[in-house]
Amino acid sequence: MEILLAESLGFCMGVKRAVDMAYKALDKAEGTPVTSLGPLIHNSQEMARLTNDGVGLAQTTADVPTTGTVVIRAHGVTPQAYDELKARGLKVMDGTCPYVHYSQRKARELYEEGYTVVITGDRQHPEIVGILGHINDEAYAVKSVEEAAALPALERIGVIAQTTISPKKFQAIIDVLKTKAPEVKVCETICDATEENQKAIRELSGEVELLYVVGGRHSANSNKLVEVAREQCQQTYLIETPEEIDAADVVGIRKVGISAGASTPDWMIQQVVQHLRGLDRTVNRADHRVAA
Ligand code: SF4
Structure with a gap:
């Protein structure tokens, strides 16, 4: 056979970077806790290795210990979560993937330019939750052509892709969105x-x-x-x-x-x-x- x-x-660049960041944080921790906000990666075996090596896991900002270092995962977080951790005096290491930072920035630009932002992805996905935090939660999230077809008629649509969507599905959704508004601006945010x-x-x-x-x-x-x-x-x-x-x-x-x-x-x-x-x-x- x-x-x-x-x-x-x-392993992609973004995940590798976040995991490396956690190990760097451990090297410098000097006995203080190192915690990731949400699982650093969606892989239970690699998470077990990180836990064994001393990286704690907090599901929400409320679960983060009062001292030490917090590592933000590649999916990113809302600016509100980031600011809250900083305000508590924690050391924050930002493992947000550069591609996700780019999506967050593009979403903000579209929002500030007055577009109705449509994110092609799953509203519950942490990456999308983080992006929504940058635009006051004011966006539609559609993960299929059917959901795109169910949107109301709009004036100006600005589209962001969840970084992991397939280009084919992204294009199919864009084709539907073009029937929903006279102006559709597409930001290519699918990662390489x-x-x-x-x-x-x-x-x-x-x-x-x-x-x-x-x-x-x-x-x-x-x-x-x-x-x-x-x-x-x-x-x-x-x-x-x-x-x-x-x-x-x-x-x-x-x-x-x-x-x-x-x-x-x-x-x-x-x-x-x-x-x-x-x-x-x-x-x-x-x-x-x-x-x-
Ligand atoms: S955006 Fe791409 S490179 Fe970044 S973490 Fe996600 S899959 Fe990895």
């Missing part, structure tokens, strides 16, 4: 990492019979990779760990592909590769051709 890795997969991983899995999904996306169940970009892959490879599964692979799925498979979400560390991808090699030896004895 051939094991093919997507040309671009795994997402596009690269999506492009790579699209290519890979045409070559393999079975495909695993290694990523957190709640990771928007991992779920997006599955959605893209299933256009060509129906047998695409999202897994968090190698143990979730059903050996029966591998029987008789000659080419299997692997991709990984932006929060998936390399060590986890390697574990999946090793696990598949082991399965190949046990369930596909007739074909021992293995390549990575």
Whole structure:
């Protein structure tokens, strides 16, 4: 069985930067608490490693200890949350991804220019919650063409994309928005990492019979990779760990592909590769051709 890795997969720049920031904070903590506001990444295994190494987790600003360092995750936070932490005298390390900072800035510009802001994404997603905080929560969030079609007629629409949306879906939503207002200004805020991983899995999904996306169940970009892959490879599964692979799925498979979400560390991808090699030896004895 051939094991093919997507040309671009795994940890993105933004997540890597936030995790590195947490470890830098630990180095300088001198015994004071280091806390991330919300999970730094959507990957429970990597979160367990961070917890073991001493990074605490606060779900809300109210849960943050009264002393020490707070690390803001790559999704960013509302300016209100940021200011509150600073006002409490905490050391704040801002791990907000530069792409997300760009989206926040663009949303503010559109808002100040008088556009009705439409964010193509999930209103509950922390990245969108953070962006909404920059524009007084005054925006529509639509995550499908159906939701876009349900919007009322508007005058001037300014569009921001959730960084992890697929370009194809983004374009489809824009096409609908153009029927809703005479003026639609589009800000291209989809991040390269997402596009690269999506492009790579699209290519890979045409070559393999079975495909695993290694990523957190709640990771928007991992779920997006599955959605893209299933256009060509129906047998695409999202897994968090190698143990979730059903050996029966591998029987008789000659080419299997692997991709990984932006929060998936390399060590986890390697574990999946090793696990598949082991399965190949046990369930596909007739074909021992293995390549990575
Ligand atoms: S997926 Fe893109 S926007 Fe999100 S953290 Fe990674 S690099 Fe930044």
